[in-house]
Amino acid sequence: MIKTSTKTNNEWEQREKKLIMKSYTDATAFSELYEYYVDKVYTYVIYRCGNKDFAEDIVADTFLKALKNIKKYKFEKGSFKSWLFRIAHNHMVDCIRKDKKHLTVDDTFINKLESDLKLEETVVNKEKILHIRNEVYKLPDNQREVIILKYVMELKNQEIASVMGKSKTAVSSLIFRTLNNLRDVVDI
Amino acid sequence: MKYNDEYVKEVLQKAFPEHKAQESFKDNLRYKLLNYSEEEERRNSMQNRKWLPRWVYTGGSVAAILIILFFTNMMLFQKESSIKDLPLLPSVEQEIAEIQGASAGPGFKVEIDYIKKGVFESFPDQAKVFEYNNIYVNKTTVKETAEKLNIQGEVTKEPWQDTYTYRVGSMDNKSLVVFPNGFYNYNSKMPKNISTEKKPDESELIQEAELFLEELNINTEEIKISGIEHSYNNKPLTADITFTPDIGNQISTAPYITVTMATDKQVCAAKWEWPRAKEVIGDYPLMEVEEAWSAVKSGKGSLAIDYSKVPFPEEGNTVKGIGNIDKVTLGYILTSDNNSSVFQPVAAFKGTAMLNNIEVPFTVYTKIIQPNYY
Numbered sequence: 001m002i003k004t005s006t007k008t009n010n011e012w013e014q015r016e017k018k019l020i021m022k023s024y025t026d027a028t029a030f031s032e033l034y035e036y037y038v039d040k041v042y043t044y045v046i047y048r049c050g051n052k053d054f055a056e057d058i059v060a061d062t063f064l065k066a067l068k069n070i071k072k073y074k075f076e077k078g079s080f081k082s083w084l085f086r087i088a089h090n091h092m093v094d095c096i097r098k099d100k101k102h103l104t105v106d107d108t109f110i111n112k113l114e115s116d117l118k119l120e121e122t123v124v125n126k127e128k129i130l131h132i133r134n135e136v137y138k139l140p141d142n143q144r145e146v147i148i149l150k151y152v153m154e155l156k157n158q159e160i161a162s163v164m165g166k167s168k169t170a171v172s173s174l175i176f177r178t179l180n181n182l183r184d185v186v187d188i
Numbered sequence: 189m190k191y192n193d194e195y196v197k198e199v200l201q202k203a204f205p206e207h208k209a210q211e212s213f214k215d216n217l218r219y220k221l222l223n224y225s226e227e228e229e230r231r232n233s234m235q236n237r238k239w240l241p242r243w244v245y246t247g248g249s250v251a252a253i254l255i256i257l258f259f260t261n262m263m264l265f266q267k268e269s270s271i272k273d274l275p276l277l278p279s280v281e282q283e284i285a286e287i288q289g290a291s292a293g294p295g296f297k298v299e300i301d302y303i304k305k306g307v308f309e310s311f312p313d314q315a316k317v318f319e320y321n322n323i324y325v326n327k328t329t330v331k332e333t334a335e336k337l338n339i340q341g342e343v344t345k346e347p348w349q350d351t352y353t354y355r356v357g358s359m360d361n362k363s364l365v366v367f368p369n370g371f372y373n374y375n376s377k378m379p380k381n382i383s384t385e386k387k388p389d390e391s392e393l394i395q396e397a398e399l400f401l402e403e404l405n406i407n408t409e410e411i412k413i414s415g416i417e418h419s420y421n422n423k424p425l426t427a428d429i430t431f432t433p434d435i436g437n438q439i440s441t442a443p444y445i446t447v448t449m450a451t452d453k454q455v456c457a458a459k460w461e462w463p464r465a466k467e468v469i470g471d472y473p474l475m476e477v478e479e480a481w482s483a484v485k486s487g488k489g490s491l492a493i494d495y496s497k498v499p500f501p502e503e504g505n506t507v508k509g510i511g512n513i514d515k516v517t518l519g520y521i522l523t524s525d526n527n528s529s530v531f532q533p534v535a536a537f538k539g540t541a542m543l544n545n546i547e548v549p550f551t552v553y554t555k556i557i558q559p560n561y562y
Contacts, residue, residue, distance in 0.1 A: 027222050034221060042209040059209065060217050067221055094276060125202075132203040151200040165275035166319070167467050179196065184326040188199050 012036070016080055023070050030067055037081070038063070040153065041088050047148045048141070049092060058095065062088040082159035085149070089163050128187075135185045143178040150175055274470045277317065277562055278523040278530055280555040298491060298498055300511040300541050302484055302552060308516045311535070311556065314471040315518060318435065318531040320443065320463030330354040330366050336403050337374060339364055374458040379450050384423040388451045390416060397429045397447040400455045406445065406462060410434050414444070426450055426457075439492065439536060439553065440522040463529060472532075472557045477516055480535035480554050489537070489552040499544040511550060513539035519553060532557065 016036075022029035041062055046055040065087050066073075073083050136144055142164070149160045157175070161168045182188055327343045334343070339357035346353055348367075357363035365373045393416075398408045412434040418424040430446045432438045445460035483489060501507045519536035522529055535556040541548050555562070 027224075031218060031221060034218065038214055038217070039206060039208045043204075043207040046207050047204055056209065056213050060213075060220070063217060063221060064224060067224060090276070097276070097279075129203045132199060136200075136203065147200065148204060151197045152204045154197075165469070170319070170467050180328050181326050184328070188196050 017075065020070065020073065020075075020080060023067070030070065033080070034063055037084055040081075041084060044085060044148060044153050045088055045092060047152065048145050049096070050137070054095070058088060058092050061091055065091070078162045079159055082155060082162045085153070085155070085159075085163045086165075089145075090165075132186050132188070135182060139178060139181065142174065143181065146171065146174050147178055147182075274472060274561060277472075277532055277557065279562060280521065280523060280532065280534055280553075296495070297506040298493055298495075298541075298543070299506055299508045300491065300543075300550065300552070301509070302489070302511050302513055302537070302539075304481065305512045305514045305539070308477045308481065310477055311474050311518060314473050315533040315557070316435075317469045317472050317533070317557070318433075319467045319469045320522070320529040320531060325354060325366050325368055325370060327354060330356060330364065333366070333372065333404070334364050336405070337362065337364060370461055370463075372458075372460050372462075376454075376456050378456050379452055379454050382425060382450050382452050384420070384425050384451060387418060387424045388427070388449075388453065390427070392453060393427055393449045394429060396453045396455065397431075397449055400447055400458065401431065401445065411445075414438065424451055433531070435520055435531065436533065437517055437519045437536065438521075439519040439534065439551070442522050443531075469530070472561055474533070474556050475535075475558055477535065480556050481516075481537070483554045484535075484537060484552055489554045491550060491552050493541070493548060493550040497546070497548045499546050502544065507543050509541045509543035511539050511541035511552075513537045513552070515539070518556065519551075521553070 016033065019029045019033050023033065038059065042055060042059050045058045045062075046052065049055055049058070062084065066084055069087075073080060077083075136147060139147070145164065146160060149155045149163060150157075155163065157168050157171045160166075161171045164171065166174070179188070327345070330343045334341075334356040339362045341356050341358070343354050343356045346355055351368055353368075354366045355363065359375065360377065362376045363374070367373075394413065401408050401411070410433060411431045413429060414432040415428075415430045417428045417430075419426045419428075427449050428446050429449060430444055432444050442461040443463055445462050446458065447455055448457035450456045498507055515538045517536050517538070518533045520531055521534050522531050524530065533556055534553045537552045537554075539550060539552075541550050
């Protein structure tokens with residue numbers, strides 16, 4: 001994940017507010033929000049579901065829903081990022097419930113993961129990362145999701161709570177439990 | 189236990205790098221978004237109606253007001269306008285079917301034609317839905333629980349059928365066996381020379397059992413006793429005290445904890461499936477009782493009956509009969525999907541069925557939360 005400085009984050013937050021307001025009437029303003037978030041939402045969804053076609057459908061619907069409902073977004077209720085992720089989460093859970101076959105991780109996705117690994121420096125590193133990925137994929141869906149949101153997407157616990165429709169306490173205990181489970185099998 | 193968050197983040201970000209969507213996909217979506225907005229703008233544009241006569245605007249405005257009033261009333265009538273953003277719930281039917289299937293045995297069926305007797309009391313407008321943290325087990329959590337039970341030794345992971353168990357302690361003294369789905373089974377050596385002459389005072393047994401629960405960090409203020417069974421009526425040896433959450437009328441077996449007390453008030457065994465924490469998800473709007481009743485009448489209800497009391501069919505493997513229903517209550521059932529375990533209300537119609545001239549009490553369940561929350 002690309003790291004950004006605090007200053008850059010603050011600058012983006014200011015700009016984001018203006019873009020959201022502007023999106024009420026200006027399509028290009030929303031398209032700037034889209035450019036900033038599309039890969040983040042895609043990363044979250046693909047790691048959660050492991051299916052490229054399904055992930056693309058979810059991401060497309062997420063942004064269309066976000067655009068349609070942009071006036072309903074309230075700044076005081078949480079970050080735009082968590083609002084967007086929540087739309088993705090809810091839509092994904094809905095679709096998974098309706099059609100369980102989407103839960104199958106597809107070959108394209110696995111091949112893409114392996115090609116990522118070729119960039120790693122050493123064989124030891126490569127093996128360790130593969131091992132971690134495998135163990136994370138063995139976790140129940142909600143545990144995998146909370147780990148991705150917390151450490152890969154870098155959401156705060158309050159934001160994760162809002163995305164997953166849980167309380168902040170429930171999220172904290174879910175993270176703790178997930179790390180305990182992972183620590184049983186990987187060195188982190 | 190503390191974790192080094194920065195290290196965990198670094199490792200996991202290496203394992204799960206940003207995954208970019210394909211450019212062609214992003215281009216298509218961008219195009220859709222831009223066109224979507226233009227279409228919306230066109231639709232909302234005031235300029236498009238400049239050439240229309242004045243009466244169209246007036247008529248349109250009146251119609252708009254009438255439509256708004258109509259929908260406002262509809263929304264008030266349906267009670268759901270104030271409740272938004274509640275998470276969708278796992279299906280109820282699936283869970284009930286599993287319960288029935290397990291009890292009935294393969295191929296055996298009971299078919300009841302339900303008849304309403306008397307007037308059903310109405311339900312409240314809303315009912316609470318609870319979420320439990322799913323129970324996940326690892327060596328650390330087993331070790332922690334064993335320590336609370338004063339069981340010493342290594343936690344071992346051993347194969348069991350097509351899964352595995354965690355075990356600690358010795359069967360000769362005290363042992364704990366834990367299954368990965370969160371089922372705990374504790375056994376302690378039976379005390380010697382127990383008096384079996386008279387039943388012990390139940391309140392004293394309960395008091396001791398509650399102390400045991402507190403050792404396990406189970407909050408005894410949020411639970412209730414759902415049953416006490418003595419091993420023998422005349423010469424009691426042990427008593428099984430079963431606790432369930434103090435929420436309405438629980439229909440599913442789990443969550444529960446059964447503490448087996450010897451008559452000398454010592455805990456000699458316990459088994460439990462008890463989630464670690466409970467959160468209220470929210471107040472969900474309920475359907476009218478009559479809607480649930482219609483669902484039952486149209487075959488969407490699920491039957492729960494004590495199969496040991498059901499007579500065998502004269503032919504085939506289906507017993508048929510007529511069931512008179514005289515009461516309806518809210519019941520709670522534990523449902524689950526990939527994400528969580530949800531304790532949710534259902535409509536529970538209770539009555540008595542006549543099966544081959546034998547009266548058998550039964551309950552038929554159906555969902556009561558409004559269908560758009562599934």
